[in-house]
Amino acid sequence: MLSGTFSVGGRDGYEPKLTAVATGSHIDAIPYSGKYDGVVGVLGAIEAINALKRSGFKPKRSLEIILFTSEEPTRFGISCLGSRLLAGSEALAEALKATVDGQNISFLEAARSAGYARDEDDLSRVFLKNDSYSAFVELHIEQAPILEEEGISIGVVTNIAAPASIKVDFEGNGGHAGGVLMPDRNDAGLAAAELMLAIEKHATESGSLDTVGTVGILELYPGAINSIPSKAHLEIDVRDIEESFRNAVINKIHKAAKSIAKKRKVTLSEFKIINQDPPAHSNGSVIKAVVDASDELNLTYKYMISRAYHDSLFMARIAPMGMIFIPCYKGYSHKPEEYASPQDLENGVKVLALTLAKLSLR
Amino acid sequence: MLSGTFSVGGRDGYEPKLTAVATGSHIDAIPYSGKYDGVVGVLGAIEAINALKRSGFKPKRSLEIILFTSEEPTRFGISCLGSRLLAGSEALAEALKATVDGQNISFLEAARSAGYARDEDDLSRVFLKNDSYSAFVELHIEQAPILEEEGISIGVVTNIAAPASIKVDFEGNGGHAGGVLMPDRNDAGLAAAELMLAIEKHATESGSLDTVGTVGILELYPGAINSIPSKAHLEIDVRDIEESFRNAVINKIHKAAKSIAKKRKVTLSEFKIINQDPPAHSNGSVIKAVVDASDELNLTYKYMISRAYHDSLFMARIAPMGMIFIPCYKGYSHKPEEYASPQDLENGVKVLALTLAKLSLR
Numbered sequence: 001m002l003s004g005t006f007s008v009g010g011r012d013g014y015e016p017k018l019t020a021v022a023t024g025s026h027i028d029a030i031p032y033s034g035k036y037d038g039v040v041g042v043l044g045a046i047e048a049i050n051a052l053k054r055s056g057f058k059p060k061r062s063l064e065i066i067l068f069t070s071e072e073p074t075r076f077g078i079s080c081l082g083s084r085l086l087a088g089s090e091a092l093a094e095a096l097k098a099t100v101d102g103q104n105i106s107f108l109e110a111a112r113s114a115g116y117a118r119d120e121d122d123l124s125r126v127f128l129k130n131d132s133y134s135a136f137v138e139l140h141i142e143q144a145p146i147l148e149e150e151g152i153s154i155g156v157v158t159n160i161a162a163p164a165s166i167k168v169d170f171e172g173n174g175g176h177a178g179g180v181l182m183p184d185r186n187d188a189g190l191a192a193a194e195l196m197l198a199i200e201k202h203a204t205e206s207g208s209l210d211t212v213g214t215v216g217i218l219e220l221y222p223g224a225i226n227s228i229p230s231k232a233h234l235e236i237d238v239r240d241i242e243e244s245f246r247n248a249v250i251n252k253i254h255k256a257a258k259s260i261a262k263k264r265k266v267t268l269s270e271f272k273i274i275n276q277d278p279p280a281h282s283n284g285s286v287i288k289a290v291v292d293a294s295d296e297l298n299l300t301y302k303y304m305i306s307r308a309y310h311d312s313l314f315m316a317r318i319a320p321m322g323m324i325f326i327p328c329y330k331g332y333s334h335k336p337e338e339y340a341s342p343q344d345l346e347n348g349v350k351v352l353a354l355t356l357a358k359l360s361l362r
Numbered sequence: 363m364l365s366g367t368f369s370v371g372g373r374d375g376y377e378p379k380l381t382a383v384a385t386g387s388h389i390d391a392i393p394y395s396g397k398y399d400g401v402v403g404v405l406g407a408i409e410a411i412n413a414l415k416r417s418g419f420k421p422k423r424s425l426e427i428i429l430f431t432s433e434e435p436t437r438f439g440i441s442c443l444g445s446r447l448l449a450g451s452e453a454l455a456e457a458l459k460a461t462v463d464g465q466n467i468s469f470l471e472a473a474r475s476a477g478y479a480r481d482e483d484d485l486s487r488v489f490l491k492n493d494s495y496s497a498f499v500e501l502h503i504e505q506a507p508i509l510e511e512e513g514i515s516i517g518v519v520t521n522i523a524a525p526a527s528i529k530v531d532f533e534g535n536g537g538h539a540g541g542v543l544m545p546d547r548n549d550a551g552l553a554a555a556e557l558m559l560a561i562e563k564h565a566t567e568s569g570s571l572d573t574v575g576t577v578g579i580l581e582l583y584p585g586a587i588n589s590i591p592s593k594a595h596l597e598i599d600v601r602d603i604e605e606s607f608r609n610a611v612i613n614k615i616h617k618a619a620k621s622i623a624k625k626r627k628v629t630l631s632e633f634k635i636i637n638q639d640p641p642a643h644s645n646g647s648v649i650k651a652v653v654d655a656s657d658e659l660n661l662t663y664k665y666m667i668s669r670a671y672h673d674s675l676f677m678a679r680i681a682p683m684g685m686i687f688i689p690c691y692k693g694y695s696h697k698p699e700e701y702a703s704p705q706d707l708e709n710g711v712k713v714l715a716l717t718l719a720k721l722s723l724r
Contacts, residue, residue, distance in 0.1 A: 030586040036488055037538075143541035161540060165587055176399075177576035177599040178523060178670035179505035182566045190562055193555035200552055204544045215540035216552055218580060224392040225435055225527055225578045225597040226670075227696040233590045235587040237539040295708040308540035308588075312503055333538040334589040 010323055011049050013062040013360060019134045019270030021059075021359045022319070023048070023352065026068035026082070026311060030074050034338020036328060038231025040345065041139040042067055048139075048353035059360035074182030075101045075110075077235075077274070079165070083311035084129045087318050093123035133319040135286050137358045138312045139322060139352045141340050144306065153347045154294045156287055156302040159315045161210065161306065162243045162279035164250060168238040168257055169193065169270040174222070174230025186265040189220045194264075198256035199236060208245040209305065213238045213253070231257045241277055241305055250276070280313045286322030287361065291355035299347055308333070325353050373411050375424040381496045383421075383721045384681070385410070385714060386428035388444070388673060396700020402493040402707065404429055405520060410715035411500075411517035423496055428483065430673045437463045437472075439597075439636070445673035448490045449680050455485040495681040497648050497721045500674045501714045502685060503702050507693030508666065512607070515709045516656045516663040517687030518649055523572065523668065524605045524641035524673045525621075526612060528598040530557065530619055531632040536584070536592025548627040551582045551591030560618035561598060569570060570607040575600045575615070603667055605640055610637070619663050642675045647720065648684030655716035661709055669694070686713050 013020070021231040025041025045065045052059070070081035076099050078084070084092050087266050087306065099107045108121050142148075147155050172186035196215045202316035203213030240246035240287040254271055285305075304325065306312075323358035329339035340348075375382070383724075387403025407427045414421070432443035436460050442448070446454050461469045470483050504510075509517050532550035558577045565575030579597035598615065602608035616633055623630040656663040666687065668674075674683050688710035691701035702710075 030589060032584040059635075077587075079588065089539065100391050143538045163540065173692075174697045175693065175695070176670045177578055178525065178668075179575065179693060179695055180574070181571060181669075182562070182574055184507075187562075187576075189580065190558055193558040196552055196555040197559075200544070209543060210540070212539065212544055214549075214588070214590055215591040216539055216582065216589045216591060217585055218551065218582050219581050220578065220694065222392055222394040223579055224696065225439075225599050226441065226576070227392060227578045228576055229578060230697055237587050239540050271671050284635055306540075307543075330535075331541060332535070333541055334584065334586065335536045335592055 004090065010062060010064040011053060011059055013059040016062065018061045019131060020062040020064045021356055022133045022136045023356060024067045025072045025138050025140060026071035028070055028074070029074050029244040030072045030198065030334055032336065033334055034332070034336055036141045036338050036340050037333050038071055040141055040340060041199050041346065044139045044318045044345065044349045044352055046293050047349050048356060051084065051349070052238045052351045052357060056159060057357055059357070061360045063356055065278065068252040071311055076107055076203050077303045080311055080314055083314035085126050087314040088127040090124065097121065128318050130318050132264065134314065134362070135283070135322070136315040136319040136357055137286055137290070137322045137324065137359070138310055139348050140256070140310060140325055141333065141338070142325040142329065143308045143333035147302065147325060147327035148329065148331065150302065152302045153299040153326070153344065154351055155304045156290050156301050157306045157323035158282050158287065158303050158324060159241055159305045160237045160309050161241045162246050162277060163237065163239045163309045164246055164276040165274045166238070166250065166253070167270060167272045167274055168268070170232045170261060170266045171269045172266040173229055173266055177226040180228060185228055187228050188232040188266050188336055191260050191264045192218055192232035194233050194260045195234065195257055198260070199253055202249050202252040202256070203238065205284055206240070206245050206249050208240055208242065209304070211249055213239045213249060213305065217304065239307060241279055280316035280321060282322045283320030286320050289355045289358040290322055290324055290351060292358060293351045296354060297350055298350065324348055324355065338349055365700040367412060372424060372426040373415060373421055375421040376464070377422050378424065380423045381544035382424040382426045383718055384428050384431065384495045384498045385500065385718060387500050388433035389430055390434050390436070392434045392696055394651050394698065396698055398503045398700050398702050399505065399695050400433055402503055402688070402710065406501045406711045406714055409711050410718060413715045413718060419719055421719070425718055425722055433673055435447055438469055442673050442676055443476055445676035447485055447488050448568065449676040450489040458485055459483065469716065472478060474494045486620055490680050492680050493706065496524060496724070497645070497684070498674065498677040498681040499652070499684045499686065499714065499717055499721065500672060501710050502687055503690040503695065503700070504687040505670045505690065505693065505695035506560030509664065509687060510691065510693065512664065514664045515661040515688070515706065516713055517666045518652050519668045519685035519687060520644050520649065520665050521603055521667045522601050522642040522671050523601045524602045524608050525638060525671045526597065526608060526638040527636045528600070528612065528615070529632060529634045529636055530596040530598065530630070532594045532623060533631045534592055534628040537590045539588040539590055542590060547590055549590050550628050553579055553622050553626045553628045554594035554596050556622045557619055558688070560622070561615055563601065564611050564614040564618070568607050568611050570602055570604065572667070572669065573602045573607050573611055575611060588662040601669060618650045637673060640681065642678035644684045644688045648682050651717045651720040652684055654684055654720060655713045658716060659712050660712060661713065678701070685716065686710055706721060
């Protein structure tokens with residue numbers, strides 16, 4: 001559909017006028033990543049539908065696979081680009097007209113060079129109507145260690161946490177590392193270091209165990225061993241299942257950034273909340289289909305919260321949504337050690353296939 | 363002479379058997395730098411010798427200009443490559459055989475592609491003997507605000523501070539920023555943030571006002587907003603006029619790094635002192651020549667310490683050394699705002715010319 005978000009296969013139902021059931025995930029990854037995050041939900045979807053075909057199952061509603069583009073924010077700094085747009089984000093469609101990557105290539109230019117050339121650049125053409133799918137279900141590795149630790153095969157996701165991301169810049173005078181004495185400095189890097197520790201403190205002490213705060217990106221300029229940093233750029237991720245806890249922590253981080261800037265005589269030249277999405281709730285009938293499928297396959301399952309967010313967070317805005325988690329090694333994700341065993345992959349694909357079958361007959 | 367370190371001009375003396383007087387500096391720069399650091403001592407040297415020619419002055423000893431390669435550590439991570447080698451660093455000549463830049467291009471390959479091709483790669487061929495020059499003098503911007511604040515034209519450098527640089531790596535488990543709860547993390551980026559603040563504390567509380575400690579480089583891996591840093595790489599610069607103060611601070615930084623690693627359950631996978639050079643002292647007769655020149659030109663001057671280090675730090679190992687500082691705007695250096703006024707440049711070049719004249723007649 002949109003610049004890499006497209007249907008990669010599926011199965012026509014015998015009542016083609018009914019809205020389809022969709023499944024899918026993403027295959028893009030962050031740098032130095034693993035090979036299961038997202039990919040399991042794409043290859044797993046293809047295999048689930050093939051298995052249904054082989055079994056001779058006839059779907060009533062068509063089954064459709066979606067491969068979302070740019071779930072990770074690697075290139076354009078915005079996560080879940082494809083699913084956000086499909087879900088009808090007017091703000092994103094507008095913002096993307098002026099968005100460029102690290103090499104100054106615009107989003108629209110990149111989309112065109114990937115073969116999505118159009119005469120007009122109106123991204124709202126990809127928005128889906130609210131009744132486009134009767135259900136959306138996504139298979140994914142857990143990206144946390146709970147299922148593995150408890151020896152449970154299937155996670156039935158009830159909620160997806162509310163994520164937010166923030167960009168912060170501190171600026172100081174910089175100078176030569178040998179030339180400026182310690183009392184005369186206003187080091188933007190040290191302001192960033194203090195803010196990192198403040199974020200850890202506020203996330204840890206939020207009052208909710210589910211609050212997490214992370215600085216995954218910190219860039220110092222000019223970035224030379226013999227130069228006092230004149231600028232520090234941080235990108236911060238804050239999440240909770242409850243928006244109110246998350247937003248309270250964001251406010252504390254903003255206060256901390258202002259007070260650190262004042263104390264260290266640096267300028268807080270940017271504090272920009274890039275996105276601040278509400279949490280999503282899985283749909284009751286999709287949850288029931290996953291649970292029934294697990295039961296029929298004699299697989300243990302557990303209701304759980306997804307603290308990582310997924311394309312499902314946005315698909316929930318336009319379709320009844322559910323997610324199926326499988327265990328992954330030590331909960332590792334976003335690094336090469338990421339791993340899911342063949343048995344767990346098979347279990348997940350079986351549950352997905354049976355869930356799709358159930359949803360297609362409703 | 364060596365891969366960019368070469369003589370760019372000069373003036374033959376009428377007693378060609380006497381060792382020459384040398385002057386010079388560097389023209390390489392860090393990223394996002396200014397255009398005066400180093401350059402003033404190269405263009406200024408050319409102009410000083412041209413001025414002596416125009417005045418009809420006949421040098422007894424030849425005057426020679428040296429343009430040093432890679433004073434800044436930008437490409438190969440080692441500062442003052444050219445002058446260190448000229449001064450006969452066996453350890454560096456050996457280490458450079460295995461040194462590569464960020465694009466994995468070896469130092470020797472880079473030297474050859476810059477036109478310094480040789481059959482053999484024995485870098486010790488560029489070592490200078492101790493009596494190669496009768497004196498070496500370098501003109502440079504102060505890179506600190508003292509001369510400007512006090513309204514003084516010329517800084518006469520008596521000592522160059524002892525610099526050290528250290529590379530540190532912390533490694534943790536990383537993971538997805540949404541998937542791992544705060545108590546379960548071992549975030550390498552937060553270990554780095556704590557070490558940055560510890561370095562500031564130990565440099566500030568060393569007991570010597572002259573101690574400075576700087577983290578100019580910090581890299582987080584994988585470097586994605588939704589990933590807990592699994593690795594943090596820091597490059598640290600520590601200096602003092604007294605080696606003992608500096609080394610005491612380095613020991614405290616090492617202890618802090620070990621204790622932070624233990625507390626945060628990350629691995630301190632590298633703590634490597636890249637260089638730990640002794641301070642240099644200017645030569646009495648070169649100092650006198652600079653002072654006499656300033657007096658004769660009716661320019662105010664002040665004895666001062668260079669906290670930044672220069673090619674002169676290494677040239678002092680093989681020749682009587684001196685440095686001439688001129689004021690620079692607010693002490694700014696290593697950033698685009700770096701500036702020295704035409705009047706101060708003229709003063710510096712006049713003092714350099716007269717100093718060279720005096721030294722050439724001795």
